[in-house]
Structures are given as C-alpha cells and as structure tokens.
Amino acid sequence: EVQLVESGGGLVQAGGSLRLSCAASGFSFDDYSIGWWRQAPGKEREGVGCIMPSGYVTNYTNSVKGRFTIASDNAKRMVWLQMNSLKPEDTAVYYCVADDDCSGNYYPRRQLWGRGTQVTVSS
Numbered sequence: 668e669v670q671l672v673e674s675g676g677g678l679v680q681a682g683g684s685l686r687l688s689c690a691a692s693g694f695s696f697d698d699y700s701i702g703w704w705r706q707a708p709g710k711e712r713e714g715v716g717c718i719m720p721s722g723y724v725t726n727y728t729n730s731v732k733g734r735f736t737i738a739s740d741n742a743k744r745m746v747w748l749q750m751n752s753l754k755p756e757d758t759a760v761y762y763c764v765a766d767d768d769c770s771g772n773y774y775p776r777r778q779l780w781g782r783g784t785q786v787t788v789s790s
Contacts, residue, residue: 668692668693669692669693669779670691670692670779671690671701671763671764671765671779672689672781672782673687673761673763673784674688674784676760676785678788679788679789680788681788681790682753683753684749684750684752685750685786686747686748686749686750687747687748687750687761688747691744691745691765692744694765696741697741698720699766699779700719700720700767700769701717701746701764702715702716702764702769702771703716703748703761704761704780705757705762705786706759707758707759713727714727715731715761716728716735717737717766717769717771718737722739724736724737725771727771731750731757734750734753735750736749737749748761754788755788755789757788758786758787758788759785759786760783760785761783761784762782763780763781764778764780764781766779
C-alpha cells in the first residue's frame with residue numbers, strides 16, 4: 668500500500684522536545700522529496716521544511732529555524748522531524764508529505780499526505 672505514516676506526537680511542555688517519525692511504503696522513496704507540514708486549529712496549513720532525496724534540507728517557515736531539524740534514512744524509508752525548544756504556537760497536527768520537489772506549495776492532487784500526528788505544547 669502506498670502510504671506515509673506519522674508517529675511521535677504528543678503533549679509536551681513549552682521548551683521541551685519531540686521527535687516525529689514518518690514511515691514510507693509502497694513507492695520509490697528515493698525518487699521523492701519529503702516535506703513536513705502542519706495545521707493548527709483555525710489556521711491554514713503551513714510548510715515546515717522539506718528534505719530532498721540528496722539529503723538537502725530546505726526550511727519554509729522562519730519560526731522554526733534553529734529549533735527544528737529534518738533528517739532521513741533512505742535505506743529505512745524514514746524521515747524524522749526533530750523539534751526542540753517547542754512553543755505553544757507550535758501546537759498543530761503535523762503531516763509528512765511526499766512530493767516531486769521541495770517547492771513548499773500545496774498540490775493535493777500530486778502530493779501524498781499522511782494522516783498526521785497531533786503535537787500539543789502547553790505553556
């Protein structure tokens with residue numbers, strides 16, 4: 668089955684850390700970029716960052732620079748989002764998304780989205 672499955676979300680206090688995982692299956696993992704997106708209640712979805720098959724990482728939102736890190740292991744078909752110094756405004760459902768590139772644009776017809784994992788940061 669072609670799918671992305673996120674895990675690792677939960678409730679954490681401000682200043683804490685979480686590591687989200689994304690497991691890919693059913694497609695040629697090496698041919699796609701994997702992005703992390705998030706959507707908070709009442710807000711539009713936001714691209715957090717993206718890693719290309721080469722390992723090059725791009726970050727879309729300034730608010731996470733220096734705090735969030737993306738890594739991948741092509742052999743394991745896994746991507747991780749390490750989130751440090753979490754803030755209440757990081758509260759959202761986090762999704763991993765397979766795409767042709769790391770453009771940061773929302774293309775639901777071409778992108779493969781996971782179901783998401785909830786991250787809640789308490790103040």
